[in-house]
Structures are given as structure tokens and as C-alpha cells.
Amino acid sequence: MHPIQAPDETWRRPAPPPALALVQDFVNTNDAEDPYNDLLRTPDLLKAWLVDRELIREDDVVSQHDVIRARTVREGLRELAARNNGGGSDPGAVAALNQLAADIPLSASFRTGGEWELTPGEPGVTGALGSILARVVAAMDAGLWSRVKTCRRDTCRWLFYDHSRNRSGTWCSMAVCGNRTKAETYRRRHVARGPA
Ligand SMILES: [Zn+2]
Numbered sequence: 739m740h741p742i743q744a745p746d747e748t749w750r751r752p753a754p755p756p757a758l759a760l761v762q763d764f765v766n767t768n769d770a771e772d773p774y775n776d777l778l779r780t781p782d783l784l785k786a787w788l789v790d791r792e793l794i795r796e797d798d799v800v801s802q803h804d805v806i807r808a809r810t811v812r813e814g815l816r817e818l819a820a821r822n823n824g825g826g827s828d829p830g831a832v833a834a835l836n837q838l839a840a841d842i843p844l845s846a847s848f849r850t851g852g853e854w855e856l857t858p859g860e861p862g863v864t865g866a867l868g869s870i871l872a873r874v875v876a877a878m879d880a881g882l883w884s885r886v887k888t889c890r891r892d893t894c895r896w897l898f899y900d901h902s903r904n905r906s907g908t909w910c911s912m913a914v915c916g917n918r919t920k921a922e923t924y925r926r927r928h929v930a931r932g933p934a
Pocket of ligand 1: 889890891894895896909910911915
């Protein structure tokens, strides 16, 4: 018998393939409500994050321009994931991602049995961003990307993996964002209607 698990507990787990969990962690490096709470806000912080995950080497150079590029990739992916959740309102974020991706080389290799792999064609931050984009492409190819969603609550926008059987998850956590959103909607309607 399987242990009974509340849907919320399931949704909070990271995406099952580790390759996609890293993408989820990357997009969740900032807090929509607090611009100073951003793990990629300086070259040193970005470097530490990428070195920790073995995406770059300790002696790779990370510039302020790399910070801008990393944030562009992050917000483009967040917008794509918002579209998986009936949202998405910033086509400019995807255009900026595509413009940046055009300068990130990836090379394809094939094996018998239909397996394929995209690997970054450059070292350093360009390669690290390429690795993140390659993971997204692989997830799309495997039919997993549609489960990666941006939380619908405006003040959250956390990336979560929707484990629900019918892919109906809307909030990163029903207990936190789901219930708060419902309470806010209720309050708005109540105020709009005015006192009885
Ligand atoms: Zn949320």
C-alpha cells in the first residue's frame, strides 16, 4: 500500500528528473516580492551558484553582463512556464530569451536507438546557460515541460512541477498560495459588493 500523501506535499517535491530540477532551482533564485533576495544579483553570487552546481569552473570569469544574461534566461523561462499555467503576459521576456539563445552554441550528437544529446559548445557562463536551455529542450521533447508551471499568485511566481494526475495544479502550494488567492478573491468580491 502506498502512503497517503496530500497533493500539496507531492507538488512541493522538485521535478523528478534531476536535469529539470536544476532548471526549477535556477528560476527560483529570486523572490518576486523582494528584489534584494536574489541569488544571482552580483557576478560573485552568480559564480557561486554555477560553481556549486558544477556548471562552471572555479577559475571561470563571471561579469556583470553575465548577470544580465542569466536573469534574461531566468525570466524568459518563468514566462514560458507561466504559459503552461494559463498565464503569461510578457512576450518581451521570451523575445529577449530567444535573442540571447541565438548566441549560445549547442551541439547535437546522436546514438543508435534514437537517443540524442545537446551539449554546450562553449565553456564558462555561456556553456552553463546552454546547459540550462538544453535541459529545457530535452524536457519539452520528453513531454515533461508542460508540467513545469509558474505559480499563478502574482506575488509568488515560483516555478513548481505539477505532479497531479490531470495536470490541474495552479499554485506552487495549495496551503500557501492557493488558500491566500482564494481569500483575496473572496475579499475583493465582498468589497465590490459593498455592505449589505
Ligand atoms: Zn506560489
